[in-house]
Amino acid sequence: MTDILAVTDHRRGELRDVSYEIITAGRQLANETGGDLHLAVISGTVDEFAEKLNREGVDAIHTVDYGEEFNHDVYTQAISQLYDELAPQYVLAPNSVNGLDYAPAVATQLDLPIVTDTIDLETDGETLIATREMYGGKVETTNELEGSAVATIRSAEWPQAEGTGDAAIEAFDADIDEDAIGSTVNGFEEVGGGDVDITEADVLVSVGRGIEEEDNLPLIEELADALSATVSSSRPIVDNGWLPKNRQVGQSGKVVTPDVYIAIGISGAVQHVAGMKGSDTIVAINTDPNAPIMDIADYAIVDDLFDVVPALTEEFQ
Protein backbone atom coordinates (compact mmCIF):
# COMPACT_ATOMS: atom_id res chain seq x y z
CA MET A 1 0.00 0.00 0.00
CA THR A 2 1.26 3.39 -1.00
CA ASP A 3 -0.01 6.27 1.05
CA ILE A 4 0.30 9.77 -0.31
CA LEU A 5 0.68 13.04 1.52
CA ALA A 6 -0.31 15.91 -0.78
CA VAL A 7 0.26 19.51 0.22
CA THR A 8 -2.23 22.18 -0.82
CA ASP A 9 -1.54 25.75 -1.90
CA HIS A 10 -3.28 28.97 -0.97
CA ARG A 11 -2.53 32.63 -1.06
CA ARG A 12 -4.17 35.65 0.54
CA GLY A 13 -7.20 33.74 1.70
CA GLU A 14 -7.82 31.77 -1.50
CA LEU A 15 -7.04 28.17 -2.31
CA ARG A 16 -5.19 27.94 -5.59
CA ASP A 17 -6.48 25.65 -8.37
CA VAL A 18 -3.51 23.33 -8.07
CA SER A 19 -4.82 22.32 -4.64
CA TYR A 20 -7.73 20.56 -6.33
CA GLU A 21 -5.47 19.17 -9.04
CA ILE A 22 -3.11 17.66 -6.51
CA ILE A 23 -6.04 15.72 -5.05
CA THR A 24 -6.55 14.07 -8.44
CA ALA A 25 -2.82 13.38 -8.85
CA GLY A 26 -2.57 11.98 -5.34
CA ARG A 27 -5.72 9.87 -5.68
CA GLN A 28 -4.50 8.34 -8.94
CA LEU A 29 -1.17 7.48 -7.43
CA ALA A 30 -2.71 6.07 -4.27
CA ASN A 31 -5.17 3.99 -6.31
CA GLU A 32 -2.43 2.12 -8.08
CA THR A 33 -1.65 0.25 -4.91
CA GLY A 34 -4.77 0.86 -2.85
CA GLY A 35 -3.27 3.44 -0.54
CA ASP A 36 -4.72 6.40 1.32
CA LEU A 37 -4.61 10.03 0.28
CA HIS A 38 -3.78 12.49 3.02
CA LEU A 39 -3.94 16.23 2.45
CA ALA A 40 -1.96 18.80 4.38
CA VAL A 41 -3.47 22.28 4.80
CA ILE A 42 -0.98 24.61 6.40
CA SER A 43 -1.55 28.20 7.62
CA GLY A 44 -4.43 30.56 6.87
CA THR A 45 -8.07 29.76 7.50
CA VAL A 46 -7.36 26.05 7.59
CA ASP A 47 -10.81 24.85 8.63
CA GLU A 48 -12.51 26.72 5.83
CA PHE A 49 -9.91 25.43 3.37
CA ALA A 50 -10.33 21.88 4.64
CA GLU A 51 -14.09 22.00 4.05
CA LYS A 52 -13.54 23.07 0.47
CA LEU A 53 -10.86 20.47 -0.11
CA ASN A 54 -13.01 17.64 1.18
CA ARG A 55 -13.68 16.28 -2.29
CA GLU A 56 -14.04 12.79 -3.62
CA GLY A 57 -10.99 10.64 -3.12
CA VAL A 58 -9.52 12.33 -0.06
CA ASP A 59 -9.14 10.04 2.96
CA ALA A 60 -7.85 12.46 5.55
CA ILE A 61 -7.13 16.17 5.85
CA HIS A 62 -4.56 17.39 8.33
CA THR A 63 -4.75 21.04 9.23
CA VAL A 64 -1.88 22.99 10.72
CA ASP A 65 -3.22 26.21 12.15
CA TYR A 66 -0.13 28.36 12.30
CA GLY A 67 0.21 31.83 10.77
CA GLU A 68 -1.75 33.44 7.98
CA GLU A 69 0.38 33.24 4.89
CA PHE A 70 2.90 30.89 3.44
CA ASN A 71 6.22 30.64 5.25
CA HIS A 72 8.61 28.03 3.95
CA ASP A 73 10.08 27.21 7.33
CA VAL A 74 6.65 26.53 8.80
CA TYR A 75 5.75 24.39 5.80
CA THR A 76 9.01 22.47 5.89
CA GLN A 77 8.70 21.70 9.58
CA ALA A 78 5.01 20.82 9.45
CA ILE A 79 5.36 18.53 6.43
CA SER A 80 8.37 16.76 7.87
CA GLN A 81 6.47 16.11 11.08
CA LEU A 82 3.42 14.89 9.18
CA TYR A 83 5.69 12.60 7.23
CA ASP A 84 7.10 11.13 10.42
CA GLU A 85 3.61 10.65 11.79
CA LEU A 86 1.91 9.25 8.69
CA ALA A 87 4.83 7.51 6.98
CA PRO A 88 3.51 8.06 3.45
CA GLN A 89 5.42 6.64 0.51
CA TYR A 90 5.23 9.87 -1.47
CA VAL A 91 4.95 13.53 -0.64
CA LEU A 92 3.34 15.57 -3.43
CA ALA A 93 3.63 19.33 -3.63
CA PRO A 94 2.61 21.80 -6.33
CA ASN A 95 5.38 22.94 -8.64
CA SER A 96 4.36 26.50 -7.84
CA VAL A 97 6.75 29.25 -6.83
CA ASN A 98 5.97 28.45 -3.22
CA GLY A 99 6.16 24.71 -3.84
CA LEU A 100 9.69 25.21 -5.08
CA ASP A 101 10.40 27.21 -1.94
CA TYR A 102 9.73 24.28 0.41
CA ALA A 103 9.58 20.94 -1.43
CA PRO A 104 13.38 20.70 -1.98
CA ALA A 105 13.92 21.55 1.69
CA VAL A 106 11.46 18.88 2.79
CA ALA A 107 13.25 16.31 0.63
CA THR A 108 16.62 17.28 2.03
CA GLN A 109 15.40 17.33 5.61
CA LEU A 110 13.83 13.88 5.23
CA ASP A 111 16.74 12.60 3.15
CA LEU A 112 14.44 11.68 0.27
CA PRO A 113 15.05 12.05 -3.45
CA ILE A 114 13.03 14.70 -5.25
CA VAL A 115 11.67 14.99 -8.76
CA THR A 116 10.10 18.28 -9.80
CA ASP A 117 7.66 19.56 -12.39
CA THR A 118 6.18 16.15 -13.15
CA ILE A 119 3.39 15.75 -15.68
CA ASP A 120 2.64 12.09 -14.99
CA LEU A 121 3.23 9.77 -12.05
CA GLU A 122 2.95 6.01 -11.70
CA THR A 123 4.01 3.56 -9.07
CA ASP A 124 3.97 -0.13 -8.30
CA GLY A 125 4.48 0.66 -4.66
CA GLU A 126 8.25 0.48 -4.83
CA THR A 127 9.34 2.44 -7.89
CA LEU A 128 8.00 5.86 -8.77
CA ILE A 129 7.96 6.51 -12.50
CA ALA A 130 7.83 10.24 -13.10
CA THR A 131 7.37 11.86 -16.48
CA ARG A 132 8.76 15.33 -16.99
CA GLU A 133 10.03 17.57 -19.74
CA MET A 134 13.52 18.75 -20.52
CA TYR A 135 14.98 21.40 -22.82
CA GLY A 136 12.00 23.72 -22.55
CA GLY A 137 9.51 21.06 -23.56
CA LYS A 138 11.36 19.75 -26.60
CA VAL A 139 11.54 16.27 -25.08
CA GLU A 140 9.81 14.25 -22.40
CA THR A 141 11.65 11.91 -20.09
CA THR A 142 10.73 9.15 -17.71
CA ASN A 143 12.60 8.96 -14.45
CA GLU A 144 12.60 6.24 -11.82
CA LEU A 145 13.01 6.68 -8.10
CA GLU A 146 13.17 3.80 -5.65
CA GLY A 147 11.40 3.95 -2.33
CA SER A 148 9.94 6.98 -0.66
CA ALA A 149 10.24 10.30 -2.55
CA VAL A 150 9.04 13.87 -2.94
CA ALA A 151 7.49 14.94 -6.25
CA THR A 152 6.14 18.29 -7.38
CA ILE A 153 3.37 18.40 -9.95
CA ARG A 154 2.96 20.86 -12.79
CA SER A 155 -0.24 22.86 -12.65
CA ALA A 156 -3.10 22.17 -15.06
CA GLU A 157 -1.83 18.67 -15.90
CA TRP A 158 -4.34 16.83 -13.73
CA PRO A 159 -8.04 17.75 -13.67
CA GLN A 160 -9.45 19.28 -10.52
CA ALA A 161 -11.08 16.87 -8.12
CA GLU A 162 -14.84 17.19 -7.89
CA GLY A 163 -17.64 15.94 -5.70
CA THR A 164 -17.92 15.83 -1.95
CA GLY A 165 -15.67 13.62 0.11
CA ASP A 166 -15.99 12.12 3.54
CA ALA A 167 -12.46 12.71 4.71
CA ALA A 168 -11.63 12.88 8.37
CA ILE A 169 -10.53 16.44 9.12
CA GLU A 170 -8.01 16.53 11.94
CA ALA A 171 -6.00 19.31 13.47
CA PHE A 172 -2.36 18.31 13.48
CA ASP A 173 -0.44 19.73 16.39
CA ALA A 174 2.80 20.58 14.64
CA ASP A 175 5.64 21.59 16.88
CA ILE A 176 6.94 24.65 15.06
CA ASP A 177 10.37 25.76 16.24
CA GLU A 178 10.23 29.54 15.94
CA ASP A 179 13.97 29.90 16.27
CA ALA A 180 14.35 27.99 13.05
CA ILE A 181 12.20 30.47 11.14
CA GLY A 182 14.70 32.55 9.21
CA SER A 183 12.47 34.58 6.95
CA THR A 184 9.55 36.92 7.42
CA VAL A 185 6.96 37.86 4.85
CA ASN A 186 6.12 41.55 5.18
CA GLY A 187 3.53 41.91 2.47
CA PHE A 188 2.55 41.57 -1.14
CA GLU A 189 2.47 43.88 -4.08
CA GLU A 190 0.66 43.63 -7.37
CA VAL A 191 2.81 44.58 -10.30
CA GLY A 192 2.08 44.97 -13.99
CA GLY A 193 -0.65 47.60 -13.75
CA GLY A 194 -0.79 50.65 -15.96
CA ASP A 195 -2.70 52.05 -18.87
CA VAL A 196 -2.84 48.97 -21.07
CA ASP A 197 -4.81 45.91 -20.05
CA ILE A 198 -3.93 43.08 -22.41
CA THR A 199 -6.59 40.88 -20.81
CA GLU A 200 -9.23 43.11 -22.43
CA ALA A 201 -7.89 42.79 -25.97
CA ASP A 202 -9.76 40.84 -28.65
CA VAL A 203 -6.65 40.36 -30.73
CA LEU A 204 -3.12 40.08 -29.38
CA VAL A 205 0.00 40.26 -31.48
CA SER A 206 2.50 38.67 -29.13
CA VAL A 207 6.24 38.84 -29.59
CA GLY A 208 9.01 36.64 -28.22
CA ARG A 209 12.75 36.28 -28.26
CA GLY A 210 12.70 35.44 -31.95
CA ILE A 211 12.53 39.21 -32.57
CA GLU A 212 16.20 39.32 -31.51
CA GLU A 213 16.60 43.05 -30.94
CA GLU A 214 14.66 45.94 -29.52
CA ASP A 215 15.19 47.78 -32.79
CA ASN A 216 13.04 45.17 -34.53
CA LEU A 217 10.00 45.77 -32.34
CA PRO A 218 8.45 48.34 -34.73
CA LEU A 219 7.79 45.41 -37.10
CA ILE A 220 5.43 44.00 -34.50
CA GLU A 221 3.90 47.35 -33.62
CA GLU A 222 3.17 48.09 -37.26
CA LEU A 223 1.38 44.76 -37.60
CA ALA A 224 -0.63 45.41 -34.45
CA ASP A 225 -1.59 48.86 -35.76
CA ALA A 226 -2.67 47.45 -39.10
CA LEU A 227 -4.85 44.90 -37.29
CA SER A 228 -6.05 47.34 -34.61
CA ALA A 229 -4.65 44.77 -32.21
CA THR A 230 -2.72 45.06 -28.96
CA VAL A 231 0.93 44.09 -28.51
CA SER A 232 1.81 41.57 -25.81
CA SER A 233 4.93 39.48 -25.29
CA SER A 234 6.71 36.59 -23.67
CA ARG A 235 8.84 37.14 -20.64
CA PRO A 236 12.30 37.76 -22.11
CA ILE A 237 11.02 40.85 -23.93
CA VAL A 238 9.90 42.30 -20.60
CA ASP A 239 13.02 41.09 -18.78
CA ASN A 240 15.07 42.98 -21.35
CA GLY A 241 13.08 46.11 -20.64
CA TRP A 242 11.81 46.35 -24.24
CA LEU A 243 8.18 46.31 -23.16
CA PRO A 244 6.61 47.09 -19.79
CA LYS A 245 5.58 44.36 -17.39
CA ASN A 246 1.88 44.84 -18.13
CA ARG A 247 2.45 43.33 -21.59
CA GLN A 248 3.77 40.01 -20.30
CA VAL A 249 1.65 36.92 -20.91
CA GLY A 250 2.18 33.87 -18.71
CA GLN A 251 2.49 32.37 -15.29
CA SER A 252 4.08 35.45 -13.76
CA GLY A 253 2.33 37.88 -16.07
CA LYS A 254 -1.24 38.02 -17.31
CA VAL A 255 -3.66 35.29 -18.28
CA VAL A 256 -5.28 36.28 -21.56
CA THR A 257 -8.16 34.80 -23.55
CA PRO A 258 -8.43 36.85 -26.75
CA ASP A 259 -10.33 35.78 -29.87
CA VAL A 260 -7.03 35.59 -31.72
CA TYR A 261 -3.54 35.23 -30.27
CA ILE A 262 -0.69 35.53 -32.75
CA ALA A 263 2.53 34.17 -31.20
CA ILE A 264 5.50 35.49 -33.11
CA GLY A 265 8.94 34.03 -32.30
CA ILE A 266 7.63 32.49 -29.08
CA SER A 267 8.64 28.90 -28.29
CA GLY A 268 5.69 28.08 -26.05
CA ALA A 269 7.37 27.34 -22.73
CA VAL A 270 4.96 26.00 -20.13
CA GLN A 271 5.05 29.23 -18.16
CA HIS A 272 4.05 31.16 -21.25
CA VAL A 273 1.35 28.73 -22.32
CA ALA A 274 -0.21 28.97 -18.85
CA GLY A 275 -1.17 32.52 -19.77
CA MET A 276 -2.62 32.08 -23.25
CA LYS A 277 -3.86 28.57 -23.83
CA GLY A 278 -7.43 29.70 -23.32
CA SER A 279 -7.30 31.91 -26.42
CA ASP A 280 -9.99 31.09 -29.01
CA THR A 281 -7.69 30.88 -32.00
CA ILE A 282 -3.93 30.57 -31.68
CA VAL A 283 -1.63 31.33 -34.58
CA ALA A 284 2.11 30.61 -34.35
CA ILE A 285 4.80 32.12 -36.55
CA ASN A 286 8.01 30.28 -35.80
CA THR A 287 11.00 28.89 -37.70
CA ASP A 288 11.01 25.76 -35.54
CA PRO A 289 8.40 23.20 -36.62
CA ASN A 290 8.94 21.34 -33.33
CA ALA A 291 8.52 24.31 -31.02
CA PRO A 292 6.09 23.41 -28.19
CA ILE A 293 3.81 26.27 -29.26
CA MET A 294 2.86 24.13 -32.27
CA ASP A 295 1.11 21.72 -29.90
CA ILE A 296 -1.47 24.26 -28.93
CA ALA A 297 -1.57 26.35 -32.09
CA ASP A 298 -4.57 26.11 -34.43
CA TYR A 299 -2.69 27.61 -37.36
CA ALA A 300 1.01 27.85 -37.98
CA ILE A 301 3.48 29.39 -40.36
CA VAL A 302 6.85 27.70 -40.13
CA ASP A 303 8.97 30.50 -41.49
CA ASP A 304 11.10 33.47 -40.64
CA LEU A 305 9.12 36.16 -38.86
CA PHE A 306 11.20 38.82 -40.58
CA ASP A 307 9.67 37.72 -43.88
CA VAL A 308 6.18 36.81 -42.74
CA VAL A 309 5.35 39.74 -40.47
CA PRO A 310 6.05 42.51 -43.02
CA ALA A 311 4.11 40.58 -45.65
CA LEU A 312 1.18 40.25 -43.29
CA THR A 313 1.25 43.93 -42.38
CA GLU A 314 1.25 44.74 -46.08
CA GLU A 315 -1.98 42.77 -46.53
CA PHE A 316 -3.79 45.22 -44.28
CA GLN A 317 -2.40 48.47 -45.54
Added chain:
Amino acid sequence: MKILVTVKEVATVEDEFEIEGTGIADQYLGADLNEWDDYAIEEAVQLQEAGVADEVVTVTIGPEECEQTIRQALAKGADRAVRIWDDSLEDVDLLDVGAKTEILSAVVEEEDPDLVLTGVQAGDDSFGATGVSVAEHLGYQWGAVVNHLEHDFDDAASVRRELEGGVEELTEIELPAVLTIQTGINEPRYASLRGIRQAQRKELDVKALADLGVDESAVDAELELTDMYEPESESDVTTWEGSAEETAGELAELLRDKGVAQ
Protein backbone atom coordinates in the same frame (compact mmCIF):
# COMPACT_ATOMS: atom_id res chain seq x y z
CA MET B 1 30.57 40.13 2.40
CA LYS B 2 31.45 37.17 0.26
CA ILE B 3 29.16 35.88 -2.47
CA LEU B 4 29.24 32.50 -4.14
CA VAL B 5 27.43 32.15 -7.44
CA THR B 6 26.61 28.75 -8.87
CA VAL B 7 27.08 28.69 -12.61
CA LYS B 8 26.05 25.98 -15.02
CA GLU B 9 26.86 25.45 -18.64
CA VAL B 10 23.56 24.20 -20.03
CA ALA B 11 22.97 22.10 -23.09
CA THR B 12 21.01 23.72 -25.89
CA VAL B 13 19.25 21.74 -28.61
CA GLU B 14 18.91 22.56 -32.27
CA ASP B 15 15.45 22.83 -33.84
CA GLU B 16 15.85 19.50 -35.59
CA PHE B 17 17.42 16.79 -33.47
CA GLU B 18 17.56 13.08 -32.81
CA ILE B 19 17.46 11.13 -29.59
CA GLU B 20 19.98 8.39 -28.89
CA GLY B 21 19.16 6.25 -25.89
CA THR B 22 18.29 8.57 -23.04
CA GLY B 23 19.93 11.66 -24.48
CA ILE B 24 20.02 13.95 -27.47
CA ALA B 25 22.62 12.94 -30.04
CA ASP B 26 25.77 15.00 -29.57
CA GLN B 27 25.78 16.66 -32.95
CA TYR B 28 22.52 18.48 -32.15
CA LEU B 29 23.71 19.85 -28.84
CA GLY B 30 25.23 23.22 -28.13
CA ALA B 31 26.32 24.83 -24.89
CA ASP B 32 25.55 28.11 -23.23
CA LEU B 33 25.75 29.86 -19.91
CA ASN B 34 22.48 29.16 -18.12
CA GLU B 35 20.20 32.15 -18.66
CA TRP B 36 19.19 32.40 -14.99
CA ASP B 37 22.81 32.21 -13.81
CA ASP B 38 23.69 35.16 -16.01
CA TYR B 39 21.34 37.26 -13.87
CA ALA B 40 22.79 35.78 -10.67
CA ILE B 41 26.31 36.72 -11.77
CA GLU B 42 25.19 40.23 -12.64
CA GLU B 43 23.52 40.66 -9.26
CA ALA B 44 26.68 39.57 -7.47
CA VAL B 45 28.89 41.84 -9.55
CA GLN B 46 26.56 44.77 -8.90
CA LEU B 47 26.74 44.08 -5.17
CA GLN B 48 30.50 44.15 -5.46
CA GLU B 49 30.45 47.42 -7.38
CA ALA B 50 28.14 48.87 -4.74
CA GLY B 51 30.76 48.02 -2.14
CA VAL B 52 28.50 45.51 -0.41
CA ALA B 53 30.40 42.41 -1.48
CA ASP B 54 34.15 42.19 -1.36
CA GLU B 55 34.54 38.87 -3.12
CA VAL B 56 32.53 37.06 -5.80
CA VAL B 57 33.40 33.43 -6.45
CA THR B 58 31.70 31.19 -9.00
CA VAL B 59 31.32 27.45 -8.73
CA THR B 60 30.53 25.04 -11.52
CA ILE B 61 30.15 21.31 -11.81
CA GLY B 62 31.41 20.45 -15.26
CA PRO B 63 34.16 19.07 -17.47
CA GLU B 64 37.06 21.05 -18.87
CA GLU B 65 35.09 21.97 -21.99
CA CYS B 66 32.89 24.27 -19.97
CA GLU B 67 35.75 26.53 -18.89
CA GLN B 68 35.00 29.00 -21.65
CA THR B 69 31.54 29.46 -20.21
CA ILE B 70 32.93 29.92 -16.70
CA ARG B 71 35.37 32.50 -18.01
CA GLN B 72 32.35 34.51 -19.18
CA ALA B 73 31.42 34.99 -15.54
CA LEU B 74 34.98 36.01 -14.71
CA ALA B 75 34.98 38.42 -17.64
CA LYS B 76 31.85 40.05 -16.25
CA GLY B 77 33.55 40.68 -12.95
CA ALA B 78 33.62 37.60 -10.73
CA ASP B 79 36.96 37.33 -8.92
CA ARG B 80 37.71 33.68 -9.24
CA ALA B 81 36.14 30.37 -10.16
CA VAL B 82 35.98 26.85 -8.82
CA ARG B 83 35.24 23.98 -11.16
CA ILE B 84 34.36 20.56 -9.83
CA TRP B 85 34.94 17.54 -11.97
CA ASP B 86 35.65 13.92 -11.37
CA ASP B 87 36.05 10.71 -13.31
CA SER B 88 33.07 9.36 -11.45
CA LEU B 89 30.91 12.12 -12.98
CA GLU B 90 31.95 11.23 -16.51
CA ASP B 91 29.28 8.57 -17.05
CA VAL B 92 26.45 10.13 -15.13
CA ASP B 93 23.49 10.70 -17.48
CA LEU B 94 21.73 13.20 -15.34
CA LEU B 95 23.08 14.62 -12.12
CA ASP B 96 20.06 14.72 -9.84
CA VAL B 97 19.24 17.30 -7.22
CA GLY B 98 20.64 15.15 -4.40
CA ALA B 99 24.01 14.72 -6.09
CA LYS B 100 24.31 18.40 -6.97
CA THR B 101 23.39 19.27 -3.41
CA GLU B 102 26.15 17.08 -1.97
CA ILE B 103 28.79 18.54 -4.25
CA LEU B 104 27.78 22.19 -4.07
CA SER B 105 27.26 22.03 -0.31
CA ALA B 106 30.84 20.86 0.12
CA VAL B 107 32.05 23.88 -1.85
CA VAL B 108 29.83 26.26 0.10
CA GLU B 109 31.20 24.84 3.33
CA GLU B 110 34.74 25.34 2.15
CA GLU B 111 34.18 28.87 0.84
CA ASP B 112 31.92 29.96 3.69
CA PRO B 113 30.09 32.76 1.83
CA ASP B 114 27.46 35.02 3.38
CA LEU B 115 25.27 34.81 0.32
CA VAL B 116 24.88 32.14 -2.32
CA LEU B 117 23.15 33.12 -5.56
CA THR B 118 21.88 30.43 -7.91
CA GLY B 119 19.59 30.64 -10.92
CA VAL B 120 15.92 29.74 -10.37
CA GLN B 121 16.51 26.76 -12.62
CA ALA B 122 18.83 25.40 -15.27
CA GLY B 123 17.40 25.82 -18.75
CA ASP B 124 18.10 22.22 -19.74
CA ASP B 125 16.92 19.90 -16.95
CA SER B 126 14.84 22.55 -15.14
CA PHE B 127 14.61 20.95 -11.72
CA GLY B 128 14.54 24.33 -9.99
CA ALA B 129 15.37 22.67 -6.69
CA THR B 130 19.10 22.68 -6.08
CA GLY B 131 19.46 26.09 -4.46
CA VAL B 132 16.84 25.49 -1.78
CA SER B 133 18.11 21.98 -1.23
CA VAL B 134 21.67 23.22 -0.63
CA ALA B 135 20.38 25.82 1.81
CA GLU B 136 18.50 23.25 3.87
CA HIS B 137 21.45 20.89 3.75
CA LEU B 138 23.76 23.51 5.26
CA GLY B 139 21.36 25.24 7.60
CA TYR B 140 21.40 28.41 5.50
CA GLN B 141 18.22 30.45 5.06
CA TRP B 142 16.82 30.77 1.57
CA GLY B 143 14.42 32.38 -0.85
CA ALA B 144 13.24 30.93 -4.15
CA VAL B 145 12.44 32.97 -7.26
CA VAL B 146 13.85 36.30 -6.19
CA ASN B 147 13.34 39.16 -8.63
CA HIS B 148 14.51 42.03 -6.46
CA LEU B 149 17.23 42.34 -3.85
CA GLU B 150 17.92 45.48 -1.83
CA HIS B 151 21.58 46.35 -1.99
CA ASP B 152 21.92 47.68 1.54
CA PHE B 153 21.78 44.89 4.05
CA ASP B 154 23.82 43.67 6.95
CA ASP B 155 22.43 40.59 8.65
CA ALA B 156 19.31 40.14 6.55
CA ALA B 157 18.40 40.45 2.88
CA SER B 158 15.25 42.27 1.76
CA VAL B 159 13.96 40.55 -1.31
CA ARG B 160 10.94 40.27 -3.51
CA ARG B 161 9.84 36.81 -4.51
CA GLU B 162 7.98 36.67 -7.78
CA LEU B 163 4.81 34.67 -7.27
CA GLU B 164 2.30 33.76 -9.95
CA GLY B 165 -0.05 36.23 -11.58
CA GLY B 166 1.95 39.43 -11.15
CA VAL B 167 2.11 39.28 -7.37
CA GLU B 168 5.37 39.85 -5.53
CA GLU B 169 6.07 38.79 -1.96
CA LEU B 170 8.17 41.15 0.18
CA THR B 171 10.38 39.07 2.40
CA GLU B 172 13.24 39.49 4.88
CA ILE B 173 15.71 36.64 4.89
CA GLU B 174 18.43 36.23 7.50
CA LEU B 175 21.98 35.60 6.38
CA PRO B 176 23.74 33.44 5.48
CA ALA B 177 21.28 32.57 2.76
CA VAL B 178 20.81 31.05 -0.65
CA LEU B 179 18.71 33.07 -3.09
CA THR B 180 17.53 31.62 -6.38
CA ILE B 181 17.57 34.44 -8.89
CA GLN B 182 14.88 35.06 -11.47
CA THR B 183 15.44 36.55 -14.91
CA GLY B 184 14.68 40.25 -15.19
CA ILE B 185 16.10 41.13 -11.75
CA ASN B 186 18.74 43.22 -13.52
CA GLU B 187 20.24 43.76 -16.94
CA PRO B 188 23.14 41.38 -17.40
CA ARG B 189 26.10 43.16 -18.94
CA TYR B 190 28.16 42.04 -21.86
CA ALA B 191 31.74 41.34 -20.97
CA SER B 192 34.11 44.10 -22.08
CA LEU B 193 37.22 43.28 -24.07
CA ARG B 194 39.25 44.30 -21.08
CA GLY B 195 37.16 42.02 -18.90
CA ILE B 196 37.69 39.13 -21.26
CA ARG B 197 41.46 39.69 -21.21
CA GLN B 198 41.51 39.92 -17.45
CA ALA B 199 39.43 36.77 -17.13
CA GLN B 200 42.19 34.74 -18.70
CA ARG B 201 44.44 35.54 -15.77
CA LYS B 202 41.90 34.99 -13.02
CA GLU B 203 42.17 31.98 -10.78
CA LEU B 204 40.19 28.93 -11.85
CA ASP B 205 40.57 26.11 -9.37
CA VAL B 206 39.76 22.58 -10.48
CA LYS B 207 38.76 20.14 -7.79
CA ALA B 208 37.86 16.49 -7.67
CA LEU B 209 35.30 15.04 -5.29
CA ALA B 210 38.02 13.71 -3.00
CA ASP B 211 39.47 17.24 -2.69
CA LEU B 212 36.13 18.30 -1.26
CA GLY B 213 35.80 15.28 0.95
CA VAL B 214 32.77 14.11 -1.01
CA ASP B 215 32.40 10.38 -1.36
CA GLU B 216 31.89 9.05 -4.88
CA SER B 217 28.73 7.31 -3.75
CA ALA B 218 27.19 10.76 -3.27
CA VAL B 219 26.86 11.15 -7.01
CA ASP B 220 25.06 7.86 -7.56
CA ALA B 221 21.84 9.39 -8.68
CA GLU B 222 18.71 8.31 -6.85
CA LEU B 223 16.75 9.48 -9.82
CA GLU B 224 17.40 7.41 -12.88
CA LEU B 225 16.62 8.72 -16.33
CA THR B 226 15.12 5.73 -18.13
CA ASP B 227 13.67 7.14 -21.32
CA MET B 228 13.64 10.23 -23.50
CA TYR B 229 11.30 10.78 -26.40
CA GLU B 230 9.70 13.52 -28.42
CA PRO B 231 6.33 14.35 -26.92
CA GLU B 232 3.46 12.97 -28.87
CA SER B 233 1.91 15.91 -30.56
CA GLU B 234 -1.73 16.28 -29.67
CA SER B 235 -2.00 19.14 -32.05
CA ASP B 236 -4.27 19.39 -35.01
CA VAL B 237 -2.51 22.47 -36.22
CA THR B 238 -3.07 23.64 -39.77
CA THR B 239 0.31 24.59 -41.17
CA TRP B 240 0.30 26.85 -44.18
CA GLU B 241 2.99 26.17 -46.74
CA GLY B 242 4.54 28.43 -49.34
CA SER B 243 6.40 31.68 -49.61
CA ALA B 244 6.07 34.31 -46.89
CA GLU B 245 3.66 36.21 -49.14
CA GLU B 246 1.51 33.12 -49.62
CA THR B 247 1.39 32.12 -45.96
CA ALA B 248 0.81 35.71 -44.90
CA GLY B 249 -2.05 35.78 -47.42
CA GLU B 250 -3.61 32.68 -45.87
CA LEU B 251 -3.34 34.17 -42.40
CA ALA B 252 -4.78 37.47 -43.63
CA GLU B 253 -7.76 35.62 -45.03
CA LEU B 254 -8.31 33.84 -41.74
CA LEU B 255 -8.13 37.12 -39.85
CA ARG B 256 -10.60 38.71 -42.24
CA ASP B 257 -12.93 35.73 -41.84
CA LYS B 258 -12.79 36.21 -38.11
CA GLY B 259 -13.63 39.84 -38.61
CA VAL B 260 -10.35 40.97 -37.08
CA ALA B 261 -9.47 43.49 -39.74
CA GLN B 262 -10.55 44.38 -43.23
